[in-house]
Amino acid sequence: ALQAGEIARAATTLDALREAMADFDGCSLKRTARQLVFGDGAPDARIMFVGEAPGAEEDRIGRPFVGRSGQLLDRMLAAIGLDRSQVYIANTVPWRPPGNRTPTPQESAICRPFIERQIALVNPDVLVCLGGPSAQALLGVREGILRLRGRWSTYNVGDAGIRALPTLHPAYLLRSPLQKRLAWRDFRAIRAALDESAAS
Numbered sequence: 001a002l003q004a005g006e007i008a009r010a011a012t013t014l015d016a017l018r019e020a021m022a023d024f025d026g027c028s029l030k031r032t033a034r035q036l037v038f039g040d041g042a043p044d045a046r047i048m049f050v051g052e053a054p055g056a057e058e059d060r061i062g063r064p065f066v067g068r069s070g071q072l073l074d075r076m077l078a079a080i081g082l083d084r085s086q087v088y089i090a091n092t093v094p095w096r097p098p099g100n101r102t103p104t105p106q107e108s109a110i111c112r113p114f115i116e117r118q119i120a121l122v123n124p125d126v127l128v129c130l131g132g133p134s135a136q137a138l139l140g141v142r143e144g145i146l147r148l149r150g151r152w153s154t155y156n157v158g159d160a161g162i163r164a165l166p167t168l169h170p171a172y173l174l175r176s177p178l179q180k181r182l183a184w185r186d187f188r189a190i191r192a193a194l195d196e197s198a199a200s
């Protein structure tokens with residue numbers, strides 16, 4: 001069977017990648033999930049958000065961030081003048097883990113070429129990692145999200161670099177609403193980075 005890396009490299013459009021991922025049988029998460037939850041939004045978005053994994057609602061509907069976390073994310077986007085039509089949203093793994101557990105390091109590693117290819121094809125100016133598992137999977141860091149959040153780094157695609165910012169996951173903010181002030185700081189920084197990249 002082909003590895004995710006070869007399949008991802010062969011896909012030169014998001015539609016081709018979606019089809020290839022739907023046919024991929026190399027990740028055990030697919031066996032318990034109802035369907036593939038591919039990225040969603042504007043294929044030419046200047047900003048891309050990457051969450052952890054689909055939850056129950058996403059698994060049912062087949063789109064990322066359509067449950068309670070997604071509704072909070074929509075409000076956070078609106079606060080910086082954005083809506084879903086201007087962003088691209090995906091997850092580190094495209095199938096719901098049983099009981100919404102965090103993907104294992106193995107599942108995360110198997111699926112990583114798929115999210116990396118989506119990022120390369122969208123090629124945003126700004127990449128936002130929602131929560132620790134996303135930041136860890138994409139930026140190769142080990143620290144927890146409370147240490148990582150608000151600190152810009154670079155996500156490398158070939159020779160190019162994309163500005164990347166880890167921030168708190170909306171599901172965490174639903175449980176710990178007092179932390180919204182930290183997320184708000186990050187979202188203001190995201191807005192500023194977008195304005196800066198538009199001006200240059």
Ligand code: URA
Nearest residue numbers: 051052053054064065
């Ligand atoms: N949480 C995530 O990380 N991703 C989703 O798509 C929904 C909830």
